[in-house]
Amino acid sequence: xxxxxxxxxxxxxxxxxxxxxxxxxxxxxxxxxxxxxxxxxxxxxxxxxxxxxxxxxxxxxxxxxxxxxxxxxxxxxxxxxxxxxxxxxxxxxxxxxxxxxxxxxxxx
Numbered sequence: 001x002x003x004x005x006x007x008x009x010x011x012x013x014x015x016x017x018x019x020x021x022x023x024x025x026x027x028x029x030x031x032x033x034x035x036x037x038x039x040x041x042x043x044x045x046x047x048x049x050x051x052x053x054x055x056x057x058x059x060x061x062x063x064x065x066x067x068x069x070x071x072x073x074x075x076x077x078x079x080x081x082x083x084x085x086x087x088x089x090x091x092x093x094x095x096x097x098x099x100x101x102x103x104x105x106x107x108x
Contacts, residue, residue: 003090007086010086011076012084012086013086014049015087017053018054018093018094022092022093033067039064048085051070053087054071066098072094072095073095074087075089
């Protein structure tokens with residue numbers, strides 16, 4: 001895979017405003033893989049892009065009223081058809097929802 005300024009050349013770019021700068025002395029040391037479907041149990045719609053770009057409509061589904069206030073993102077999403085969508089360049093730090101505790105890695 002080729003990178004261009006932190007972006008995968010092959011990925012569809014959907015820039016998210018939900019990121020910050022990674023400190024110069026901080027290097028990524030692990031990969032976290034999540035799964036997501038929006039609304040829960042439904043696949044293939046536009047809602048993940050909407051959530052990660054801050055454009056989810058609270059009235060579009062009852063569940064969205066609960067999450068519309070979130071400011072979250074991911075570096076990449078691999079859709080069920082194999083398409084890669086990138087929201088944040090790899091040299092930036094995504095904004096995550098909540099804390100994750102991993103053995104030996106501290107709190108993310």
